[in-house]
Amino acid sequence: MKSLVIRLVVFDADMTLWDHFDVSSLKLPFKRVDENSLVDAKGASFSLFNGIRELLQELKKMRIMVALATWNKPEHVSEAIHLLEMEQFFTSVESEFHSGKHLLIKKILSKLSKEGIQVKPGEILYVDDRNIHLRDIRDTVGKVAFLQMWKDVKAPYEILAYLQRKGITRASGKIISPKKA
């Protein structure tokens, strides 16, 4: 079996990291109500799914880079990530209000490349609750590994189990460390 080396995990946000279908529809400003939950200006709340923070902490320990590629208004996502103190986990947060997720992943890779880090498509794990972007991503970025959240994996820790099954305990090579919290 060909060994798999994952150096970069690219996450979707809505219904993958947090339990809201479309945070762009919420009204800024957001306010933090507990470790993993925010409330918008009209009182609508949303939360990170159980186990997401632990998953991101574990990936960080494994020196696996983590990026966000989300079809959302950038100000909504940056406020959520900031208030939840999640900047510490992401080497790159790409949030644009269109469906071209492959373009966001290309941006992530080109930013890494400018830092001298070449990540091959086969070294990327893409995690999303929907598979609608996968074809464009595989056509333009290349053959990334994909896990559909809540279908291929039923809980965040199962992503770690997937990596462990593939023999990945720690990434090697240069990485970009995320900003300090």
Ligand SMILES: [Mg+2]
């Ligand atoms: Mg989603």
